[in-house]
Amino acid sequence: MNDAEFKRFTDAAAQCQMSNAAFLAYAVDKAARDLTRTAAEIATEREVVDELFAARRHLGRIHGLFNQVAKALNSGADVPHLDVTAHAVLGAARRMEDAADALLAHRDGGGPA
Numbered sequence: 317m318n319d320a321e322f323k324r325f326t327d328a329a330a331q332c333q334m335s336n337a338a339f340l341a342y343a344v345d346k347a348a349r350d351l352t353r354t355a356a357e358i359a360t361e362r363e364v365v366d367e368l369f370a371a372r373r374h375l376g377r378i379h380g381l382f383n384q385v386a387k388a389l390n391s392g393a394d395v396p397h398l399d400v401t402a403h404a405v406l407g408a409a410r411r412m413e414d415a416a417d418a419l420l421a422h423r424d425g426g427g428p429a
Contacts, residue, residue: 325339325340364415364419365419368415368416368419371408371412375412378405382402382405
C-alpha cells in the first residue's frame with residue numbers, strides 16, 4: 317500500500333469512526349460476501365489497463381509507419397491525406413492519454429492525476 321492509499325484507508329476508517337483493523341475486517345468481509353462483484357470490479361480495471369497497453373503498442377506501430385512516410389516524403393513521393401491521418405493519430409493519442417489520466421485519478425480517489 318502506498319502512502320496515498322494508506323491515507324485514503326485511514327481517512328475512511330476515521331470517517332466511519334472505526335479503527336483501521338475494524339474497518340479493514342469489515343471491508344474484507346463485505347468484498348468476500350459478493351465475490352462476483354468484487355471480481356468484476358478488479359477485472360474491469362485490469363481490462364482497462366490491458367486496453368491502454370494495447371493502444372500504446374498500436375501507437376508505437378503507427379510511429380514506425382510515420383517514419384516510413386517521412387522517408388517516402390524525403391524521396392519525393394506523394395503522400396495523399398497525410399494531414400488528415402496525422403490529426404486522427406494525434407486525436408487517438410490524446411484520447412489514450414486522457415483515459416490513462418482518468419484511470420490514475422480513479423485509483424487515487426478521484427483527484428487529478
